Amino acid sequence: xxxxxxxxxxxxxxxxxxxxxxxxxxxxxxxxxxxxxxxxxxxxxxxxxxxxxxxxxxxxxxxxxxxxxxxxxxxxxxxxxxxxxxxxxxxxxxxxxxxxxxxxxxxxxxxxxxxxxxxxxxxxxxxxxxxxxxxxxx
Numbered sequence: 001x002x003x004x005x006x007x008x009x010x011x012x013x014x015x016x017x018x019x020x021x022x023x024x025x026x027x028x029x030x031x032x033x034x035x036x037x038x039x040x041x042x043x044x045x046x047x048x049x050x051x052x053x054x055x056x057x058x059x060x061x062x063x064x065x066x067x068x069x070x071x072x073x074x075x076x077x078x079x080x081x082x083x084x085x086x087x088x089x090x091x092x093x094x095x096x097x098x099x100x101x102x103x104x105x106x107x108x109x110x111x112x113x114x115x116x117x118x119x120x121x122x123x124x125x126x127x128x129x130x131x132x133x134x135x136x137x138x
Contacts, residue, residue, distance in 0.1 A: 086126060
């Protein structure tokens with residue numbers, strides 16, 4: 001029976017340690033910049049292109065918690081970015097698509113037609129590569 005008693009004590013100690021340390025989260029931070037998604041990635045001129053943005057705020061880095069850092073200093077007010085210019089780049093020229101404002105959650109989504117002036121081949125919407133497909137014959 002002494003073995004069972006010692007085993008029981010070990011289980012209790014391990015359980016207490018797991019309870020103490022199991023709920024502790026390790027520190028982490030996020031300095032992720034704005035994220036952009038373009039769908040579809042292959043599209044014909046004149047067809048719809050949906051551009052979605054997340055984390056478009058004026059905060060340089062949101063890793064300081066609620067108080068803004070050491071000694072309880074106040075964090076500056078974070079605002080959505082306004083006037084985000086979206087363009088498609090091909091062959092050394094930029095073609096404007098739209099200008100958008102991020103919402104209060106720092107997101108935006110817009111659907112625009114791909115300009116008919118683009119040629120089949122590679123292009124870039126801001127920093128996202130896309131493929132311009134041959135246009136449909138009228």
